[in-house]
Amino acid sequence: MEKKTLFDKIWDAHVVRSVPNGPDVFFIDKHFIHEVTSPVAFLNLEKRGIGVMYPDRTIATPDHNVPTVDQDKTIKDKLSRMQVEKLRDNCKKHGIELHDLGSAHHGIVHVIGPELGVTQPGMTIVCGDSHTSTHGAFGAIAFGIGTSEVEMVLATQCIMQVKPKKMRITVDGELGKGVTSKDIILYIISKISAAGATGYFVEYAGSAITNLSMEARMTICNMSIEMGARGGLIAPDQTTYAYLKGKRYAPQGEAWEQAVAHWESLKTDDGAEFDLEYHYDAADIEPMITYGTNPGMGIKVKDRIPNADLLEGSNKTSFLKSLEYMGFAPDEPIKGKKVDYVFVGSCTNGRIEDIRAVAGFVKGKKKAANITAWIVPGSREVEKLAHEEGLVKILEEAGFELRQPGCSACLAMNDDKIPAGKYAVSTSNRNFEGRQGPGARTLLASPLTVAAVAVTGVIADPREVF
């Protein structure tokens, strides 16, 4: 029998037909939409005079541009308000389930999908957002699409895709103390580079991956796009099933047993071939931080910023331009640099486990005076748990400001912007120029490192602080 990877198994089961010398017509099980990348898709449907083919395969939530204060009031920003209202209208008109602001399951689209149990092994999932790769943690093929494709999915539940190449990244061994899944993925991206996985779909494997919780696996798959990969996935196992069991949209009773039996088959066959493989040892991974303006520019917190002499030509120009933006010099230590903001949140690290980690570390301490500390839960559910578990109290006592759920300072479409020239150590996923506000300087790190920075006021290694 032909040996298949997990990715092949799911992909092949979703091909409606293959266009000769062209793409596959690829069937989509679940489609998430949000207010920013969907309005034009709906508008085009209207222009064509067509409707939504399977409204119950799409789920909506407003997350990208929403304010993180006073969510019960009318949105002040006119354009944001219009986008959110459009989403409401479109959902109502086409019968699409909407998790609106203030409702029990409102939140960042990639946080609520798993929470609701919508995301399941073996599925194909898309959304007009590149971090849709997050859902791959459940053993699903999940990736971001453009607005034209959002329109296609609404109209026909399919998109046309050329099957990507396959890569496997295996991380074996035990993670050290103070090292998290965010450090694993920042480490991998620093090795492979911000473009190194372009054209590939990644499977993550190895004991350091399978030992992770679902939340931690989501952090890894989430950032697959930051090395250029279309997405990343992890084979489902007992951890996956335990997370899903009892969730609102998870199969129940007999259907659950059948589903698990099927999910058990979703594994890469022994001997199946990948186009490219990488292996890493968990023992080599330590707390990581980025120093430049793409996520591939990461180093260990204890290390120095790389020396430019090793680079040549356009690589060197880009590197120096990036450091200039950040206000750093080559070959200097990053530890001890002064920071102005910390941000805990986003679809990368805005889940309950992340908030627990930060609260656990800052308990009984105070943030440094020079730090503004924002914590933005990924969803209402996360917010609720954080209150119930007493984490909010701990964080507020430490001087953190808790805001309401949304994408917030991850992309700064709302008012949560880092001022020009200021340094923010952030649990989010992108350190591009201006990502967190025009002129803002972003350093990406794990929630633990962010907690260490909040308390010391400077870039710090969490293992040395607590």
Add this chain to the structure above:
Amino acid sequence: MPYDKFNTLTSTVVPLPAENVDTDQIIPARFLKATEREGFGDNLFRDWRYDVEGNPKPDFVLNNPTYSGKILLAGKNFGSGSSREHAVWALYDYGFRCVVSSFFADIFKNNCLNIGVLPVTVSAGFAQQLFDAVEADPSTEITVDIAQQTITLNSTGASETFDINAYKKENMQNGFDDIDYLLNIQEEIREFEMKG
């Protein structure tokens, strides 16, 4: 949405050698708040093009009258990051019909093909030749021929072929998008869905 057919394009070139240009640079998030697909060209490369007061930055290439044209010649790994199709809308709206680079990010490339901007991937060596030629003479013209799948530097005749899959090629030549194709096979999709 239907777009203009693409067959051959001969144009001067706007060079942007920066590498890893992500879609947040092409169009910053704060300009994504529209509910219609119009006017994005005004904010193309907004933060590189204008200062905080909204004055044009003279050293940015789009503000340099020496360079103009329908072809953007970009550095490697162009269009990484966010999947926002607005980035391509902004390029199209500004007047670009073709982007040439030695390396494109995946989603960006798909988005281009879906709205009628042709992404042309060339070798790193050829990209450098093009940059050098345009720098030496800003009136340099390039011809992109989709039927032949060639890109040619008119002044020297230096030429390279590029890849595009047959289906996408036909779409570009006819101004079709994928949705037309999909709408035609809805019955087949319905049967597929029923099989569960």
